[in-house]
């Protein structure tokens with residue numbers, strides 16, 4: 403499987419998260435519980451996706467909230483292709 407670059411993981415994470423928020427917001431005005439639950443599940447899925455894939459492409463360690471250009475563990479440039 404092709405490794406996702408941390409930059410792409412962040413981008414995909416935000417896209418999924420925003421979709422979840424939008425779905426939940428559609429459910430709010432008419433208290434559509436199904437939409438609220440689906441929205442919440444999409445948001446949770448985006449967080450799980452982030453935790454699984456937001457890793458250094460070189461050493462494979464989880465990058466946590468690090469948004470820097472370099473891996474804090476092995477120093478590799480994580481934004482480079």
Ligand SMILES: [Zn+2]
Pocket residue numbers: 458459460461462463473474475476477478
């Ligand atoms: Zn690393």
